[in-house]
Amino acid sequence: xxxxxxxxxxxxxxxxxxxxxxxxxxxxxxxxxxxxxxxxxxxxxxxxxxxxxxxxxxxxxxxxxxxxxxxxxxxxxxxxxxxxxxxxxxxxxxxxxxxxxxxxxxxxxxxxxxxxxxxxxxxxxxxxxxxxxxxxxxxxxxxxxxxxxxxxxxxxxxxxxxxxxxxxxxxxxxxxxxxxxxxxxxxxxxxxxxxxxxxxxxxxxxxxxxxxxxxxxxxxxxxx
Amino acid sequence: xxxxxxxxxxxxxxxxxxxxxxxxxxxxxxxxxxxxxxxxxxxxxxxxxxxxxxxxxxxxxxxxxxxxxxxxxxxxxxxxxxxxxxxxxxxx
Numbered sequence: 001x002x003x004x005x006x007x008x009x010x011x012x013x014x015x016x017x018x019x020x021x022x023x024x025x026x027x028x029x030x031x032x033x034x035x036x037x038x039x040x041x042x043x044x045x046x047x048x049x050x051x052x053x054x055x056x057x058x059x060x061x062x063x064x065x066x067x068x069x070x071x072x073x074x075x076x077x078x079x080x081x082x083x084x085x086x087x088x089x090x091x092x093x094x095x096x097x098x099x100x101x102x103x104x105x106x107x108x109x110x111x112x113x114x115x116x117x118x119x120x121x122x123x124x125x126x127x128x129x130x131x132x133x134x135x136x137x138x139x140x141x142x143x144x145x146x147x148x149x150x151x152x153x154x155x156x157x158x159x160x161x162x163x164x165x166x167x168x169x170x171x172x173x174x175x176x177x178x179x180x181x182x183x184x185x186x187x188x189x190x191x192x193x194x195x196x197x198x199x200x201x202x203x204x205x206x207x208x209x210x211x212x213x214x215x216x217x218x219x220x221x222x223x224x
Numbered sequence: 225x226x227x228x229x230x231x232x233x234x235x236x237x238x239x240x241x242x243x244x245x246x247x248x249x250x251x252x253x254x255x256x257x258x259x260x261x262x263x264x265x266x267x268x269x270x271x272x273x274x275x276x277x278x279x280x281x282x283x284x285x286x287x288x289x290x291x292x293x294x295x296x297x298x299x300x301x302x303x304x305x306x307x308x309x310x311x312x313x314x315x316x
Contacts (some may be wrong), residue, residue: 069274
């Protein structure tokens with residue numbers, strides 16, 4: 001049993017290795033880009049919408065609403081980043097129903113990369129909103145004694161983001177593999193359905209947590 | 225028993241105990257959180273959206289401790305560094 005799709009190697013050329021993680025990440029990227037290009041090629045503002053446009057409008061509308069509810073701010077600045085995280089993770093988890101597909105989010109390298117994106121984006125948004133000085137002062141709140149704990153918290157929540165997504169997706173594929181060898185009839189399908197729910201919820205949680213971290217870094221602290 | 229046997233026995237037992245004990249706490253915590261959220265929704269159905277969202281985020285936070293234990297036990301079972309070291313010593 002393979003723990004990580006990193007170990008499934010399709011093609012090597014010198015030091016370059018094409019493993020399942022990279023391959024399926026590229027496939028998802030191509031799917032998302034081509035899919036949204038096909039839909040947005042002819043947008044209409046009539047009463048009749050194409051099915052694809054309807055889907056994307058519902059998705060973007062829901063994302064905007066969630067972001068503005070969590071961040072208490074206008075969603076335009078955060079929509080590209082948070083939306084990309086959600087759509088990428090959701091697609092990569094939901095495609096698990098396709099036979100022969102290994103979710104790239106089941107590899108710690110993918111989830112660590114996504115978590116590092118959040119780790120970098122939080123100070124960037126914070127500095128853009130508050131300015132460098134005010135942002136750095138947030139680390140010394142409420143007292144300067146909290147400085148090391150705030151820094152440790154910043155690092156440990158990044159680790160938690162990465163390991164949470166990895167553990168959930170990996171356990172899903174692993175349970176399916178174990179059940180296939182014990183009860184090969186019907187039961188793995190039910191666990192697969194449960195895995196779809198878990199995958200969507202994990203994508204939602206990843207995006208919401210990223211937004212919560214950004215919101216906490218960008219909100220203005222009132223001096224009492 | 226030789227060293228290899230001890231490593232196998234202790235790793236397997238530790239993996240089982242890790243996931244068993246490690247899922248106890250999060251299970252109790254999640255149960256309490258969901259019960260509280262349900263009674264809050266029953267009292268204030270208008271706030272169901274906010275409560276549900278906060279509940280999901282909180283559940284994810286609680287669950288991550290169980291996920292850590294799961295990852296540790298998977299490491300012990302499948303990519304155990306001590307086992308690999310011992311077998312490399314024997315082979316080389």
